[in-house]
Amino acid sequence: MTSIEYVGFRILRLLRKLPINILGIGNRKVIFADFFKDFDKVEAVKGIFGEKTSEVLRHLTVELSWIFGYMYVDGSDGHLVISKNYLNNGDKTEIYLDLIHELCHVKQFMEGKELFDPRYDYVDRPTEIEAYRYCVQEAKRLGLSDERIRCYLWTEWMSENDFKKLAKSVGVSTS
Numbered sequence: 325m326t327s328i329e330y331v332g333f334r335i336l337r338l339l340r341k342l343p344i345n346i347l348g349i350g351n352r353k354v355i356f357a358d359f360f361k362d363f364d365k366v367e368a369v370k371g372i373f374g375e376k377t378s379e380v381l382r383h384l385t386v387e388l389s390w391i392f393g394y395m396y397v398d399g400s401d402g403h404l405v406i407s408k409n410y411l412n413n414g415d416k417t418e419i420y421l422d423l424i425h426e427l428c429h430v431k432q433f434m435e436g437k438e439l440f441d442p443r444y445d446y447v448d449r450p451t452e453i454e455a456y457r458y459c460v461q462e463a464k465r466l467g468l469s470d471e472r473i474r475c476y477l478w479t480e481w482m483s484e485n486d487f488k489k490l491a492k493s494v495g496v497s498t499s
């Protein structure tokens with residue numbers, strides 16, 4: 325098994341406990357710990373919340389939504405909103421890394437940080453850089469190549485310059 329196959333295997337094992345067809349679930353809220361089983365045992369998650377990991381995941385609400393896109397933390401009460409379509413059809417490794425990224429935002433929210441501080445552009449926002457750094461560190465630990473991580477970091481609404489800036493901030497080469 326190559327390291328990438330191994331990563332896929334580990335993440336699939338983690339996400340296989342999701343309901344088979346998420347699209348069939350009505351627009352509703354679930355508890356993170358009930359929906360994403362065993363995330364309290366993931367080192368990267370424990371690295372965020374420490375000994376409060378289980379408690380935080382048991383109290384974290386996840387809204388499964390028809391939103392277009394991926395996932396985000398709602399700035400009003402800190403709950404996680406996830407696109408059902410993305411959860412059902414997205415790349416499992418990217419979903420996993422996004423969850424790690426968003427859990428960083430959950431922690432920041434708990435600490436009273438402003439998640440969507442308008443004084444900063446997206447790629448300059450300290451809360452984003454911190455969350456990206458942490459999930460990139462996890463991606464590297466899992467053995468993803470810089471090229472694979474670049475694919476992950478790039479989003480359709482990001483300019484070439486912003487993308488390069490972000491990659492540099494989080495320690496991923498752009499050449």
Ligand SMILES: [Zn+2]
Nearest residue numbers: 425429452455
């Ligand atoms: Zn973010």
